[in-house]
Amino acid sequence: MTNRFPLPPGAAIGMIGGGQLGRMMASAAARLGYRMVVLDPDAGCPAAQLASETITAAYDDREALARLAGRVSVVTYEFENVPVEPVRALSRIIPVFPPPEALEVAQDRVVEKAFLNGIGIRTAPWRAVDDPQELDHAFLDLGGDCILKTRRLGYDGKGQAVLRENASHGEAFDGLGGVPAILEKKIPFEREISVIAARGQDGSFAAFDPAENVHGLGILKSSTIPAAVSPEQRQAACDIAQSILDKLTYVGVIGVEFFVGKDGALLVNEIAPRVHNSGHWTEAACTISQFEQHIRAVAGLPLGNPARHSDAVMENLIGSEVDRASSLLGEAGVMLTLYGKSEARPGRKMGHFTRVSPRSEA
C-alpha cells in the first residue's frame, strides 16, 4: 500500500452506499479527475447515474466488497450503518477511510457517548437501557423529560420516543422493538449547531463554519450559516471536532452535532462519520464543498480551505416538498439540488436548496 497516495488523476475511489451523498461525492470526485465505483443493493440508486461503475450487492457481501477492492485504490462510505465487520475485513486488503473504528463508535449510541465522555467531551446525561426495569431506574436516575433511543440503526428521528417526566412510559421500551437502547436526558437547549470538519491523511484539520440547524420530526429542515454563536463558542465547537478526529485517527469529513445549552455550554448530540446533510450549503457558499473535502482527504490530497464566500440558508425538500422545485428554480441566488429519486415518499429526502447572500462578518 505504499506510495498509493496521493491518488493520481484517473484513479478510482470505491463508495459503499449509493444515496444522494454518494451521488454528490461522485460529482466532486470527477472534478478532481477521479472515477467512482459504487456498491449498493439498488442498481437504480442515486449515485449509480454518476458512477463510472456500479456493483449491485448487499453492503455486507464480502465477495462483492472484495470485487470492489480489486477495482479501486481506496474505499470510503456514505452512511454510518454499513456493517463494521465486513468493512474491517476490507481494510486489511485496501485502505478504508474513515477508519472502521469511526463506524463502530457512531453505530452505537452507548459506545458513542462513552467514547465522547471518555475524551472529556460533554453530552446530555445518559444511561444504557437493556430492559424495561433498567428503563425505570434510568428514568428516575436522570430525572425530568428524557428521550429513549435504540442504540443502533436510528436516523432521521426513527427509533426514538420522548418520555415526559410525569407520564407513563411502560410501553416505551417494547415500543422501540425491545432492542438495546439508551435513555438520554432532554436538554433545554437554545439552539442546535453542527460542525462539518475534516482530517487529512497528514493529520491536518479543517472545519467549515458551524451551521445552525432546525429539525422537524427528527429530520433536518434547515441549516443557517453563520450560526448565532459567539466566536468563542465557534472555536470551542471546532476544537471538540478536532479532538474527536484526532482520537479516531480519522481521515475524511465528519459531521458533529451539538446542543447549545441556555448557559452557552456545548454538548455533543451525535457524530456522523461521513459528509453530512447540514454541510450541503458548502457547495453553494464555499469554493471547496464538503464533498470535495472528503474526496481530498480519502485521496491523500491536501485539505481545501473551508472559508465561506457567502452566507447561506439550506433547506431540505422532504417528500412532496420537492414540488417547490419549480418555483425555487425561478429565484435568484438559489442553488437547487435534486437527488434523482423517482418516488417522493413521505419523509424521504428528495433534494435541497441553498439560498446564498453576501457574506456577513460573523
Added chain:
Amino acid sequence: MTNRFPLPPGAAIGMIGGGQLGRMMASAAARLGYRMVVLDPDAGCPAAQLASETITAAYDDREALARLAGRVSVVTYEFENVPVEPVRALSRIIPVFPPPEALEVAQDRVVEKAFLNGIGIRTAPWRAVDDPQELDHAFLDLGGDCILKTRRLGYDGKGQAVLRENASHGEAFDGLGGVPAILEKKIPFEREISVIAARGQDGSFAAFDPAENVHGLGILKSSTIPAAVSPEQRQAACDIAQSILDKLTYVGVIGVEFFVGKDGALLVNEIAPRVHNSGHWTEAACTISQFEQHIRAVAGLPLGNPARHSDAVMENLIGSEVDRASSLLGEAGVMLTLYGKSEARPGRKMGHFTRVSPRSEA
C-alpha cells in the same frame, strides 16, 4: 412533442460529444435530477464516466443518433463541429437545442461573419478566399496585417496563419490545405472579452458578466472577471449577444467573443453555440454555472440568475501544465477541475482552475 417541457426530474438529456464540456454538463444535469446519455466515438471520453449511458458511435452515425433519440427527451451538443445534416435530421424526430441553424452559422467563418454583419453586428473586415488568386486580391483589398483561416473546422488556433503586410504569403493558402478560407484583417485591439449568454425556450435572456480573455498560440490561457470595460461596453456586449440569440431563435448557452478596439468599439470575433471555455469561472463565482444554465435552457426550465458572488480569474491547464495541479490544491480560494484525460499531450486541455476573490463593484 407537446408538453414535453419542462423536463420532469429523472428525464434523460442526450449529449452529442463527450469531452470536458459534456462532462461538466453531466454534473450540472445531475444536480437538477436529470440523467445524461452521451454519444461519442471514444468509449473512454471524459463525459462517459458521469453519463448514465454512453453510445459509442461517430457523430454522423444516423442509426446511433436515432438510438440516442429513443433514449432521451431532448438532445444537445457540446461542440460546434458536429455535422449539421445528421443533427438537422435528428431535430425532425426530437427537440434539438441549440437549433441546427446555430451550428450551421458557427461552423463556417464566412457564413458566420455574413450572418453577423447582416444583423448589423460589426466584425473585423474580411473576404472569402477560395484560391491563391483570391487571397492576393483580398490581401490588397483589406490592407495591413491579416489572418488567413480555414472556413471550417478551426479551433484553438488550428487552421490559421498570420500574413504580415510586407511579407510573402505565396504558400499560405496551400499551407492550410488548399481549402476554402477567409481572410480577416488583423485588428489592433486593446483587449479580448467574451460574453456567455443564454436564451430560454420562452425567449428569456441572461448573460454572465463579460470575461477578459488572454490567448496564447490561439488557445485560451486565462479569463478575468470583471473585464476592464466600461458599463456601457458591458451593456453593448450583452445587447449584441442577445440580438444574435434572438435572431437564431436560440435555446441554450452561447459564447460570443469580442475584440475591444483601441477606439472602444466592439467587434465580434466568433460565436460558439455551446458552453464556452471562457465561462468555466461561473462554476466557482456564480450560484448558477454556465453548465447548469445550458441544462436549464434545453430542459425548458427558467434561466438562472447569472449574478456573480465573487471576482474570478480562470486559467487553463494545457498539456504538462496539469502538473501544477498538486500545488494548486494547496492554495486557498482556488477551485481546481481536472477532465479525467489520461494523456497530457501538448496543446491538450487537461483541466482548469479558478481563483476567486471578494466581489468588486464593477
